[in-house]
Amino acid sequence: MSDTIEKVKCLIIGSGPAGYTAAIYAARANMFPVLYQGTQPGGQLTTTNEVENFPGYPDGVTGPEMMIQLQSQAKRFETDIRDGWVTKVDFSEGEHKVWVNETKEIHCDTVIISTGASAKYLGLDSEQKYLKLGGGVSACAVCDGFFYKNQEVVIVGAGDSACEEAHYLSKLCTKVTMLVRRDEFRASKIMAARVKNTKNIEILFNTETEEVLGDGQVVTGVKVKNNQTQVVHEIPVTGFFVAIGHKPNTDIFKGFLDLDETGYIINTPGTSKTNMEGVFVSGDAADHVYRQAVTAAGTGCMAALDAERYLAAKDSTFEVSTSNYN
Ligand code: NDP
Numbered sequence: 001m002s003d004t005i006e007k008v009k010c011l012i013i014g015s016g017p018a019g020y021t022a023a024i025y026a027a028r029a030n031m032f033p034v035l036y037q038g039t040q041p042g043g044q045l046t047t048t049n050e051v052e053n054f055p056g057y058p059d060g061v062t063g064p065e066m067m068i069q070l071q072s073q074a075k076r077f078e079t080d081i082r083d084g085w086v087t088k089v090d091f092s093e094g095e096h097k098v099w100v101n102e103t104k105e106i107h108c109d110t111v112i113i114s115t116g117a118s119a120k121y122l123g124l125d126s127e128q129k130y131l132k133l134g135g136g137v138s139a140c141a142v143c144d145g146f147f148y149k150n151q152e153v154v155i156v157g158a159g160d161s162a163c164e165e166a167h168y169l170s171k172l173c174t175k176v177t178m179l180v181r182r183d184e185f186r187a188s189k190i191m192a193a194r195v196k197n198t199k200n201i202e203i204l205f206n207t208e209t210e211e212v213l214g215d216g217q218v219v220t221g222v223k224v225k226n227n228q229t230q231v232v233h234e235i236p237v238t239g240f241f242v243a244i245g246h247k248p249n250t251d252i253f254k255g256f257l258d259l260d261e262t263g264y265i266i267n268t269p270g271t272s273k274t275n276m277e278g279v280f281v282s283g284d285a286a287d288h289v290y291r292q293a294v295t296a297a298g299t300g301c302m303a304a305l306d307a308e309r310y311l312a313a314k315d316s317t318f319e320v321s322t323s324n325y326n
Helices: 017-028 043-047 063-076 125-133 141-148 160-170 189-196 293-314
Strands: 006-013 034-036 080-082 086-090 096-100 104-113 117-119 152-156 175-179 201-204 207-214 219-226 232-236 239-242 246-248 279-281
Touching (some): 006 096, 006 293, 017 043, 017 063, 017 293, 043 117, 104 293, 125 207, 141 239, 152 160, 160 175, 160 189, 175 207, 189 201, 279 293
Parallel strands (some): 006 034, 104 279
Antiparallel strands (some): 096 104, 117 246
8 A cells, every 4th residue: 555545434525414414423433534525615505594494503593604513513523624525436346445636545444425416506697696695596495485485586497396395485475486498397297286276376387587687785586588489577576596406416426336317326225325335325415305404414423323333343343432322
């Protein structure tokens, strides 16, 4: 083994709630975790304003603040938190190999994948502008819908997510306008029927977003075009929701781990185990259903406990800790 190769007991890839929770548990179990933060330290929550649905924060907390607190908690137990982007893995042989920033090679007894997923956006300049300003663009109705209580919003998309989120928003908002780019839904019949039967949801088929309108600080409306008639009109709203799918950040694991057709890692149900021994998954990289910070944190805990038990079974000198069970 060359001097440049580092050996670690537990490598955690990703720094969202799943990664930091895995780190807290792994560190308390004497697994000396090394955590690579990736290009978006703190994960998707750093793009959220207020988090009101994570238990333990009765007055809410901002996404970035919550991630700083999770990071501090992981550091308190001496997690080695590093900047760096995992660019390549090789899980084909006994010892799992991981490369950071193309160069640094690490050999790991266990790997916990917490790379998350990224919400897809339309990519319009105006959309990105108000997303960055935190001024009315969101890809998570469950996270942000509450801030639009008794207001009018638009949601883009026609899949199950868009239908579910439109229905969720319809219970909070006075009106939800759904923009569907084709003349039909992609969603299951039952989900589509539910939005069609909801009085305060208006569905505009064959309709695409031209521009998100605003006053420089917050969203004030959306300019849309009917792609059949080419007629353009403006809809006054304060919120612009995008629900056009998520992309799990799992490209580097292709060929080593079982992924579903969208790229989500397939885990053994009820566990964090992947098809590769010693490689565990937590958070949104394996979850297209719940996608919540609290469920990501829960599966981060599961991954660390599964990794600990795996190490104990493999190495008789490694003892399962008692600290995680009290
Ligand atoms: P999907 O890929 O199923 O749907 C994405 C939708 O966004 C499609 O209607 C697509 O339009 C539309 N879209 C994509 N790009 C654009 C664009 N640039 N402009 C406008 N519209 C666009 O993603 P979902 O997140 O909805 O669902 C992912 C998976 O999760 C699915 O398998 C789904 O069934 C599942 N799911 C299940 C739920 C449940 O069972 N409760 C809840 C949520 C998700 P088009 O149709 O024209 O391509």
